[in-house]
Amino acid sequence: MITSPVRQGAFDVVDAPSMDGLRACVHCGICLPQCPTYRVLGEEMDSPRGRVYLMRAAAEGRAELTPGLARHLDLCLGCRACETACPSGVPFGQLLEATRAQLDRKRVRARESAHAMLEWALSIFPHPDRLGALLWPLRLYQASGLRKLVRASGILAPFKRLQAMDALLPRVLPGASSLPELIPARGRARGRAALLTGCVQRFFFPEINLATARLLSAAGWEVVVPRGQGCCGALHLHAGRLDEFRAMARSLMAALGRDVDIVVTNAAGCGSALKEYGHWLGDGGAERFAGLVKDISEVLVDADLPLGELRETVTYHDACHLAHGQKVRAQPRELLRRIPGVTLVELTDSDLCCGSAGVYNLLEPEMAAELGRRKLERIRETGARIVAAGNPGCIMQISQQALEAGLALEVMHPVTLLSRALREP
Ligand code: SF4
Ligand code: SF4
Structure with a gap:
């Protein structure tokens, strides 16, 4: 947890963005061409440099947390391309998440409709039981032909967010296939790997989890798939809901982190959040857990898999x-x-x-x-x-x-x- 002994401008002291991080920006502009929103909009305040300027102005008490400021941060994808480009090491992702937490706590919102959609998404996606319950109605929506009708009628056109949600639904919704709790290693034993099955992944892309487990086993890893594992909290982290994120992180660490050599993810967003547990939870246990986390590609690259030809x-x-x-x-x-x-x-x-x-x-x-x-x-x-x-x-x-x-x-x-x-x- 980042704390500061005094109030930091417009920010509360708890989980305030790091002043050192904000001051690391030397305004060189190297990050601008790498920023997707700057490329599209060409606006300084929708660039990394502009956003750091806004966050620093708020931290130094030169700007208030207003809906206008929130709008520039809402438009940020949190993609962190600016971090890769930045020669000064500005920790943009952490600054953004800490600032979003402040905006959320003070209920500063740029658009109420976007906020309502965010609330809905946070109430469904990070909860495997609720997401699973949604699958049947969604299947019915597709199989009954209602989806075709809705799309052909253009009825969703005025509701851009609903239209986007409908468009993103896979054409065929697979069922969640459950992996066994333990999959033995084949060949030379390398150790024990806990597999994070993810929320969206387990329902919309179960074949990815199956493939991951199969490859890990072939690479010599005994795979543990703990039952009842929850969400990594990535969506909450990106939305600045730090308390809920921390609670999810603690529960996931308890479910996955016991008696294993590595914790494997196959979803970039989850993996990135897991690797930051040490920073956001600020204790040795979270640091140790984060050190066990590997993206599946980091594990398989060290294996000698028997691969046949695919043209x-x-x-x-x-x-x-x-x-x-x-x-x-x-x-x-x-x-x-x-x-x-x-x-x-x-x-x-x-x-x-x-x-x-x-x-x-x-x-x-x-x-x-x-x-x-x-x-x-x-x-x-x-x-x-x-x-x-x-x-x-x-x-x-x-x-x-x-x-x-x-x-x-x-x-x-x-x-x-x-x-x-x-x-x-
Ligand atoms: S996180 Fe991505 S969208 Fe946001 S400022 Fe950085 S490069 Fe731009
Ligand atoms: S590259 Fe880094 S130091 Fe340069 S303007 Fe962007 S954030 Fe600031």
């Missing part, structure tokens, strides 16, 4: 919270290149956000759609038939853009492709 042209999109949040870029590419027959074509601006960013595409559908269209254009240039991305949000966002544009594209997690290539001994 495919593939491109790779860097999920922001993998590339910028966890600095994991080389490992997924290396794994894809190891599949015999796969040609990996680099994607221009691969690490520029696709517009998904947690629930950003529900809260800011226009900006998200513009970024999605730009991403799809870059993908189209590669000529690849498959796009690999290590985050469920990116998979949904790019799939939806491809569907709307009529582009025949398979969007999948790298482990799905690796699992297709895996030859059992």
Whole structure:
């Protein structure tokens, strides 16, 4: 927990953004071309430098926390591309999350409708039981033809956020497939791995969890899939709901962190949040737990998997919270290149956000759609038939853009492709 002995300008002392972090910005502007919202809007206050300026002005008591200030921070994707670019080490993600916590506590809101959608998303997505209960009505909505009717009628057009939510629904909703609680290792034993099954992942992309467990086992890891594991709290963290985030983090650590050598995630957003538990919880236990966390690509890159041939042209999109949040870029590419027959074509601006960013595409559908269209254009240039991305949000966002544009594209997690290539001994 970040605390300060005195009030910090317009901020409360509890969980105030770090003054050192804010002052680290030397206004050089190197981050500007890397910022997706600055690229689209060209506005200084919608750039990293402008946002740091606003946060610092509030911290120094030169600005109030107003809806106008909140609007510039709402438009930020939290993608952290600015952190990668910044030569001064400005910890933008942590500054943003701490400032959002202050805005939330003081109920400073730029748009009430976006706030209502955020409340709804936070009440559903991080709760596996509620998300699971939603699946049946959603299936009915699709299978009955109601969804087709709704889309054809254009009835949702005035309600941009509802329209975005409808568009993001996968065409076929799979059922949650439950993995056994323990999957034995095959071959040379490496240790014991706890698998985070994720909230969205377990219901919308169960095949990714299956592939992850299968590959881990083939790589020599005994896989534990603890029952009753909850949410990592990433959405709450990004929304500045720090108390709820901390409670979720503590409960997840208790569920996953016992008697294991590593904790594995296959969702970039979750992995990035887990690796920051030490910072936000500020105790040794959380630090130790964060040190156990690995993205699946970081684990598999050290394994010698028996892979058969797949003749495919593939491109790779860097999920922001993998590339910028966890600095994991080389490992997924290396794994894809190891599949015999796969040609990996680099994607221009691969690490520029696709517009998904947690629930950003529900809260800011226009900006998200513009970024999605730009991403799809870059993908189209590669000529690849498959796009690999290590985050469920990116998979949904790019799939939806491809569907709307009529582009025949398979969007999948790298482990799905690796699992297709895996030859059992
Ligand atoms: S986090 Fe992303 S959107 Fe926000 S200021 Fe940084 S680069 Fe721009
Ligand atoms: S690159 Fe870093 S130091 Fe330069 S303007 Fe951006 S945030 Fe500030």
